[in-house]
Amino acid sequence: MKTRDKVLNIALPLASVAVIFGLWALAARAVNSEYVLPTVGDTFSALFGLFKSADFYRAFFGTLFRSVIAFAISYALAFLFALSAYKSEKAKRALKPIIIIIRALPTIAVVLLLVLWTSSKVAPIIVTFLVVFPTLYNNLYAALSGIDKDLNEMCKVFGVSGKKRLKKVVFPQIAPEFISAAGAGLTLNLKLMVAAEVLSQTARSMGYLLNTSKIYFEISAMLALVLVTVVTGLMIEWAFAFMAKKAVKG
Secondary structure, eight states, X not given: OOHHHHHHHHHHHHHHHHHHHHHHXXXXXXXXXXXXXXXXXXXXXXXXHHHTOHHHHHHXXXXXXXXXXXXXXXXXXXXXXXXXXXXXXXXHHHHHHHHHHHHHSOHHHHHXXXXXXXXXXXXXXXXXXXXXXXXXXXXXXHHHHTSOHHHHHHHHHTTOOHHHHIIIIIHHHHHHHHHHHHHHHHHHHHXXXXXXXXXXXXXXXXXXXXXXHHHTTOHHHHHHHHHHHHHHHHHHHHHHHHHHHHXXXX
């Protein structure tokens, strides 16, 4: 990659972020009310205040832990479903209505029902799974479908062992897509988890802190919590994107 391209890859995203914060500053100045739109300075002040609070860390890691659990279940089942659909057309047709029904479920209604049936800690995990699972299934199935079958068959003809085919032919083709799907899925998982926690009023969670901030009109704290969620999601996506690039090169 040329030096100019490397500079642009860094400069353009930074310029976009600067524009967003600039518009935010102008809007906050025009509104001139901390109860409607706090300034950038007030929000970052609230953000640093969060980092000094033990309750914030309990809430953050509680939400992150539930997100990881929901994601692990979603990814494992999505992979098993996608692999079954890839290997069998009958399985694909049988699974299709299940995926469509899960995708069509109204999220808010499901959250309210699950709070009654389970608990405020379990409900967000199930809801997040129900939303993320169909997306992961489609992404993983598309990755499996992209395997070069001719190349795989040629390896069989030349007597290449199944283990070597998996390592040298199949894995290099699907690894980048699988890793990218994991990054996007985990980021989506985190955002949905926070939303589900708000609806479920889950104790010791980011959603609970957002609810509390809303009740006391601490808008700067709400925006600070949103910033934490956004930055965490971006870090996850960047980490998995980096791993996907390494998988392509490897």
